[in-house]
Amino acid sequence: MATSTTQETTSQCNLSELKPFFMDKLMKKIFCFYDEQSLIDVTFKVSNPEAFVPAHRLILSAASPYFENLFNGDRGNALVIEINDIDSDIFERLITFCYTGQALVTVDNVAATLKAAIVLQLEDAATMCMDFIMSHIDECTLQGVYALERETQCELVKRKIHEYEIQNFLEISKRDEFLNFDVEKLQCLIESENLNITCEEDAYGAISRWYNHDVSARQEHLPRLVACLRLTQFDVGFLLTHIQSLPGCELLALQASMWISKPAARSQINSRFTESRTGLDARNTDEKTLLMIYQEDNATKPCVLQYNKPEDKWQKYASINEDSANYNAILKDDNLLFIGGAPYKSASKRFFSWNVINKTWQELREMNQARRLHSVVELDGKIYAIGGRGENDTILQSVERYTAFNGWEFVEPLITARCEAGALSLNGKVYIIGGSNGKTLKSVECYNPDSNSWTYCAVMREEYSGLSVAANNGHIYVVGYFKGSPAVERYDPYRNTWNQICSLESNCWRRFFCVSLEYRLWAIGGSVKNETRVEVYNKGYDHDRWVQKSSLPKGDIYSCFVIPVTFLTSK
Structure with a gap:
């Protein structure tokens, strides 16, 4: 018995392994019969233009309830069956789909193919058409999609459109078609837990x-x-x-x-x-908060503060070396990377890190060129040190990039040498904004790592001193001082345009740091009386305003980062 059971099990396993090959071979043979018009047992006469389309009853019946019911009905035994409500080209494509699971769909024929697939009850073909339409929405037009929904009254079409509306709600809500939604449709969207x-x-x-x-x-x-x-x-x-x-x-x-x-x-x-x-x-599962290197006016050395969001207050996280606080810093993974010289000291090539979790220091490979007042940004895991002032206090045009494997390497230099500029990465590119080269600059440059080239973007409306930049909801924000007062501009990288938005309340000459947290823009710095202000940009349907958060004692901010809360609670 044991031997018999073993042989039976082995036989079943072998058959299971052979099954995919068998089915593949079988389907290829069936398609050959169709391609060669061999063993054909039904022919369709289709109009517009008139054409004869041969096929196999068994295959079509297996592919669609429409054909199964047709062949079991009164016309089922006829050798030639007329089809009058579908164009011959579309019909032939869908018959081919029954054999191969594929059909050539274009922007020009997708609507007709979808309607024919619905008539022929080819759900997979209809799904393929709807997926094509939603991925080519600019060419097929949203008006055309809604027209198809009204014309077909098909649940599949309604479901696919609803999924698209959920995912693209912000864009949809700004279009004219949205204004004509009936209340039931809009309610269904607003109720959705997954509304994007x-x-x-x-x-x-x-x-x-x-x-x-x-x-x-x-x-x-x-x-x-x-x-x-x-x-x-x-x-x-x-x-x-x-x-x-x-x-x-x-x-x-x-x-x-x-x-x-x-x-x-x-x-x-x-x-x-x-x-x-x-x-x-789900989009905020990795909860984040703010981490700041800060020194109160009457304190002897700086410290690291973390922001407690539930209580809207700042609390001490760690002490930090006074000298290192002055270096240009960036967050990468769970390390603060300090790069180059301090703002009012000599230019430096130094590069070292502080682990946020373990609170340990490590020296890293030096830059090729000493810098201070430079800009630092990360893109795709690579660190860029951009411009700044060199050893002889000259304003630098050079740019170098760091990877753990290659260390620091020079890349294409800036078009305009500059220091004290804002820098960030967005949409796979690096932006360097404003700064100074003996005079305050309005100019903006964009670096494409694929072509290793810098190009000019639209200039800012004004020139700003003490500026800080951040990316938020696909735009770039610049916060700085213009003629002694705080001002804010927003850049649209798709339209290559700048526009001014409402300003902050802070009015003292102290540098701001800008960060993006929870889809909101935060500006930290400036001061009113004896407080360092923290403000959040609140862009609503009918207002643009800054909302004040818990302030800090008056002091200096050296850097500010958005960091996962788990980094601060893991030890």
Whole structure:
């Protein structure tokens, strides 16, 4: 018995291994029969233009319920079957799909192919068409997609469009087509846990735009839509200013405000959504916070501070060497990398690191050229040291790049030598912004590592001293001083344009540091009276403003980083 069982098991395993090869061989042979028109048992007569399309009943019946029902019906035994509502070219492509699982789809024929696939109940072919349409939305046009949805009334089409709208909600909500959504469609989107937004205000802004398009007709639907927002994710001020003033939404704003301000009463408050969207949570699973090298005015040496988000306060994380605090620094993985000379000391080639988790120091390979007042940025794991002042206090044009394998190597120099510039990486490129070369610069350069070349971008509207830069939601922000007052500009890399946005409240001559945290732009620095200000840019549907966070005692900021919270709690 044991031998028999072993032989049976071995035989089954061998058959299992052979099955994919057998099926592949079988399908190739079937397609050969079709290609050679061998053993054909049915022919379709198709109009526009007239054509005869041969096929095999068994294959078509297996591929589609439409053909299975056709061949089992009254016309099933006919040798020639007429098809009058599908073009011959499209029909032949879909018959080929039944054999191969593939069909040639283009922008010009995809709509007709989709409608024919729906008629012939070829769900896989219809899915292929919809995937093609959604990946070529600019060519197929969103208006055409919605026309297909209305014409076909197909659940697959509706589902694919809904998935696209969820993923591209911010873009969709700005288009004219969005203004004509019916309330049921919009509610379905706003309810979605996976709605692709950066913050809940994006969803509020979309509702406001839709509502304001036809206030009288849509006023009765407004509370229904607002109730789908995650109202408890707004602050109380926003609820009272924006939500409470909406017709019929007073109670919703009051309930959400109480839920936020009175935790003990939450069990008695009837609120539909009290947690943030799971889709938004999934994009923020690696929670981040701020880490700053800072020295209070009356302190003898700097320290490392971390930001406690739940309590909106700064607390000491570690002490740090006074000399190292002055170096140009960047965060890479779990290390702070200190590169080059201090701002008001001699230029240096030095390169060393401080591990945030273990709080240990390590010397690394020196740069080729001594620098100070230079810019440092990371792109694709490589560190760039850009411009600055050299050993003879000359303003540098050179740029060098560091990798662990090759050390420091020179790359293409800047077009314009500069120091004290802002630098960042965005969309696979390095940007160097402003700075000085004897006079304050407005110019901006962009480095493409693929071509090892720098090109000029549009110049800023003004020239700024003490500037800091950060990338946020696909744009570049510059925060600095213009004629003694703080000012902020935003750059759109796709349009290559700059525009000015509202300024901060801080007005003292101290450098800002800009960072992007939780899709928001943070500006840290400047001072009012005896405080170092911390402000967050809040861009809403109908406002642009800076919101103040917990301040610090008056002092100097040497650098600021966005860092995973786990780095600070792992030890």
